[in-house]
Amino acid sequence: MDLEIIKTDCPKxxxxxxxxxxxxxxxxxxxxxxxxxxxxWHDARILPYGPLSLDPSCMVFHYAQEIFEGLKAYRHGDGxxxxxxxxxxxxxxxxxxxxxxxxxVDIDFCLSAxxxxxxxxxxxxxxxxxxxxxxRPFMIATDCALGVHxxxxxxxxIIMSPSGSYYKNGITPIRIGxxxxxxxxxxxxxxxxxxxxxxxxxxxxxxxxKLDRCDQVLWLDxxxxxxxxxxxxxxxMFKIGDKLVTPELSGxxxxxxxxxxxxxxxxxxxxxxxxxxxxxDEIVAGIASGHVSEVWGxxxxxxxxxxxxxxxxxxxxxxxxxxxxxxxxxxYDELTGIQWGTKPDSFGWMTxxx
Ligand SMILES: *Cc1c(COP(=O)(O)O)cnc(C)c1O
Numbered sequence: 538m539d540l541e542i543i544k545t546d547c548p549k550x551x552x553x554x555x556x557x558x559x560x561x562x563x564x565x566x567x568x569x570x571x572x573x574x575x576x577x578w579h580d581a582r583i584l585p586y587g588p589l590s591l592d593p594s595c596m597v598f599h600y601a602q603e604i605f606e607g608l609k610a611y612r613h614g615d616g617x618x619x620x621x622x623x624x625x626x627x628x629x630x631x632x633x634x635x636x637x638x639x640x641x642v643d644i645d646f647c648l649s650a651x652x653x654x655x656x657x658x659x660x661x662x663x664x665x666x667x668x669x670x671x672x673r674p675f676m677i678a679t680d681c682a683l684g685v686h687x688x689x690x691x692x693x694x695i696i697m698s699p700s701g702s703y704y705k706n707g708i709t710p711i712r713i714g715x716x717x718x719x720x721x722x723x724x725x726x727x728x729x730x731x732x733x734x735x736x737x738x739x740x741x742x743x744x745x746x747k748l749d750r751c752d753q754v755l756w757l758d759x760x761x762x763x764x765x766x767x768x769x770x771x772x773x774m775f776k777i778g779d780k781l782v783t784p785e786l787s788g789x790x791x792x793x794x795x796x797x798x799x800x801x802x803x804x805x806x807x808x809x810x811x812x813x814x815x816x817x818d819e820i821v822a823g824i825a826s827g828h829v830s831e832v833w834g835x836x837x838x839x840x841x842x843x844x845x846x847x848x849x850x851x852x853x854x855x856x857x858x859x860x861x862x863x864x865x866x867x868x869y870d871e872l873t874g875i876q877w878g879t880k881p882d883s884f885g886w887m888t889x890x891x
Pocket of ligand 1: 551603607628731767768770771791793794795796835836837838
């Protein structure tokens with residue numbers, strides 16, 4: 538498939554706000570392509586960033602047939618620009634597409650289009666420390682008609698936003714609230730797919746958690762509300778004794794690429810890794826006894842996010858002394874070192890843009 542390029546006449550000024558916020562500014566260009574049943578994907582194009590024009594009956598607005606991805610481009614010390622495991626994001630997009638009865642994309646084509654997009658917008662990949670270019674591919678159902686069925690037409694877009702460090706004052710532990718009323722996903726549902734619909738239903742709990750001064754919500758399983766699943770937009774990990782323990786991918790947990798990367802780094806260091814059911818009772822008792830000595834979240838935005846406190850049944854549980862744990866910071870340093878090119882990429886995770 539050809540990739541049409543439409544150049545902008547008026548490149549924007551780079552944001553002067555420091556530190557850069559997350560997801561507020563967008564680059565000069567975006568990628569789009571359309572799908573029509575029977576024809577497949579067509580009209581791939583890179584064009585100036587701007588609004589979409591969609592009919593109000595467009596299916597995505599009514600039935601939430603929408604999926605997305607999130608990844609980052611990093612600028613290394615020599616000025617070169619790199620993507621972290623981008624094929625895995627397009628593979629996961631295709632898995633999400635299957636769950637939502639949406640069309641799969643050609644991973645090689647999308648990757649080459651993404652590289653072209655990033656290189657056209659390369660001045661937007663920040664130079665400031667710990668900042669990166671956040672990349673958001675998403676796919677929407679575009680049939681114009683009410684009535685629930687799989688759309689016959691779709692659009693894939695990629696937009697990009699220069700974003701600052703997730704941590705405004707250095708890496709600091711967060712407080713997460715264990716949600717007892719709402720659930721995010723159940724087995725057989727869409728929890729394993731990265732779809733916007735999963736988030737719509739999660740907002741009530743995160744707004745409530747904010748009132749308890751929590752930064753994020755920790756979700757329990759949707760059936761027994763006994764087992765820990767994941768955090769709002771991160772997977773969760775525990776240091777229990779000398780092991781790294783994380784909830785297994787049960788179908789209702791999102792298979793994070795950061796999660797997979799951290800498990801592989803820890804295994805390569807000889808740390809025993811367990812993917813299994815983790816009950817909230819085990820964690821509450823373990824934090825009290827000190828057996829659970831570190832808790833952290835993993836996700837593209839923050840990479841590794843230390844959890845200093847859990848809020849559960851109206852009580853605050855402090856993990857260790859509430860500060861960032863040794864293993865947590867070692868994992869953070871290793872993975873961000875690979876991403877920023879200051880540590881060897883021994884797993885072959887980085888892809889050069891140019
Ligand atoms: C995207 C996401 C994650 C993290 O996935 P990464 O690939 O590591 O960024 C975790 N949980 C949910 C619900 C997500 O949407």
